[in-house]
Amino acid sequence: MRHSERLLVVDDTPGVCDLIRDVAEDLGYEVQVVMSRDDFETVFTAIDPTLITLDLQFPGGDGVEILRYLADQGCAAPIVVISGFDTRVVSSAMRIGQTHGLRMLGSLRKPFSIQDLENLIAPIGVRTFKPGAADLREALDQGDILPFFQPKACLVHPGGPAICEAEALARWQHPQHGLIEPAQFIPLAESTGMILPLTWTMVEQSARQLVQWRAEGLHLSVAVNIAPAVIQDLDYPDRLAALVERAGASPEWFTLEVTESGAMRDSERAMDILTRLRLKGFNLSCDDFGTGYSSLVQLYRMPFCELKIDRSFVVDCIDQPEARVIIRASIELGHNLGLTVCAEGVETQDVFDYLHAQGCDSIQGYHVGYPVPATDLPELVREASRRLLEIES
Ligand code: C2E
Ligand code: CA
Ligand code: CA
Numbered sequence: 001m002r003h004s005e006r007l008l009v010v011d012d013t014p015g016v017c018d019l020i021r022d023v024a025e026d027l028g029y030e031v032q033v034v035m036s037r038d039d040f041e042t043v044f045t046a047i048d049p050t051l052i053t054l055d056l057q058f059p060g061g062d063g064v065e066i067l068r069y070l071a072d073q074g075c076a077a078p079i080v081v082i083s084g085f086d087t088r089v090v091s092s093a094m095r096i097g098q099t100h101g102l103r104m105l106g107s108l109r110k111p112f113s114i115q116d117l118e119n120l121i122a123p124i125g126v127r128t129f130k131p132g133a134a135d136l137r138e139a140l141d142q143g144d145i146l147p148f149f150q151p152k153a154c155l156v157h158p159g160g161p162a163i164c165e166a167e168a169l170a171r172w173q174h175p176q177h178g179l180i181e182p183a184q185f186i187p188l189a190e191s192t193g194m195i196l197p198l199t200w201t202m203v204e205q206s207a208r209q210l211v212q213w214r215a216e217g218l219h220l221s222v223a224v225n226i227a228p229a230v231i232q233d234l235d236y237p238d239r240l241a242a243l244v245e246r247a248g249a250s251p252e253w254f255t256l257e258v259t260e261s262g263a264m265r266d267s268e269r270a271m272d273i274l275t276r277l278r279l280k281g282f283n284l285s286c287d288d289f290g291t292g293y294s295s296l297v298q299l300y301r302m303p304f305c306e307l308k309i310d311r312s313f314v315v316d317c318i319d320q321p322e323a324r325v326i327i328r329a330s331i332e333l334g335h336n337l338g339l340t341v342c343a344e345g346v347e348t349q350d351v352f353d354y355l356h357a358q359g360c361d362s363i364q365g366y367h368v369g370y371p372v373p374a375t376d377l378p379e380l381v382r383e384a385s386r387r388l389l390e391i392e393s
Helices: 014-026 037-047 063-072 087-099 114-121 131-140 185-192 194-216 228-232 236-246 258-264 267-280 296-301 309-314 320-338 347-357 375-393
Strands: 007-009 030-034 051-055 080-085 104-109 145-154 162-174 178-180 221-226 254-259 283-289 306-309 340-343 360-363
Touching: 007 014, 007 037, 014 030, 014 114, 014 347, 030 037, 037 063, 051 063, 063 080, 063 087, 080 087, 087 104, 087 375, 104 114, 114 178, 131 162, 131 185, 131 194, 145 375, 162 194, 162 375, 178 347, 185 194, 194 228, 194 236, 194 375, 221 283, 228 236, 228 254, 228 267, 236 267, 236 347, 254 320, 267 283, 306 309, 306 320, 309 320, 320 340, 347 360
Parallel strands: 007 030, 007 051, 051 080, 080 104, 162 221, 221 254, 254 283, 283 306, 306 340, 340 360
Antiparallel strands: 145 162, 145 360, 162 178
């Protein structure tokens, strides 16, 4: 029987290979090592890895060329770049991978610590660090929660398809445990009330970032996720607008993504707050559309500007006729209510083309770009914009 976690190590230094093998086997991986370019394709096909660690330089080939090969194969496995080169070489390799649509998980510079390796490659289920409320409190106090930004392609932009917006997605940059994904701390934040300060810092950091990007000539908007618990306070719209303006930004540069079920939980109050957020200039998006429990009447009554089709329908839309029915109905519903429609979770050109043909207004997903740190976004936007115009011509 095939192991569920399969790691392919591409490296020609025996010591490094042994170290990675030991750590990975402890984490539950089946490990295969490839030390030369000649063997790579055979082993890659045979093991069909769920994770790849890639040395940038080894006999008979180089990492960039392997990345191109993996992209041609439509490789979905996350990739970790490991190299002794300086960080600029490593980050340009990461960017090349992202441009090819590969899932670049992260990088390690040789020599690296066992802890760093473990943090990067541990499958979510076996991660040892289970944060508690005190850890999260400390992270918020120390500024360790920060936004990554994922570009969103606008297909109906007057000058042709363009990146006009990015979604801010929370990441916890932990000093010992590395980068922690939101699935591991957003539920905790919601159950402890810390979602309020968390959202606050996400909006504040995004506002500052927008001001800086605009000063550099990059005109973007940012979408921020707003949990149900955050839209309970009647004075929230005033406080949020004041926060944004203090940072030198404007509410019009923001889209607040509210989950459907969240917005509908306490309909009267939610309607009051959402309406006043709109009046302050914030744009509102109905996130994860299709998964909540709201009635269509409520959707029609709420002052949304955008409907965001949940990725569960998008991912399956090529193989599943039912998913396509839901997508087409959502687009039609959104447009008939005067909303723009965004699809998230677009991973392939086929899905992109399908949604474009169906009249979807904007597209988000790994195919357009991964969530990246703020410093990497301008370059990603340039690359993604170039690709979009190529597709269009
Ligand atoms: P979401 O709002 O649905 O955000 C989109 C998620 O889908 C992100 O996961 C993103 O990385 C992932 N994604 C983007 N493109 C693709 C794709 O092509 N394929 C697949 N399979 N996934 C894709 P992430 O960053 O792990 O965030 C997960 C969820 O955590 C978010 O889902 C959102 O509900 C929540 N979240 C993240 N940041 C915040 C925040 O600041 N506040 C609140 N309240 N929730 C947040
Ligand atoms: Ca969202
Ligand atoms: Ca979503």
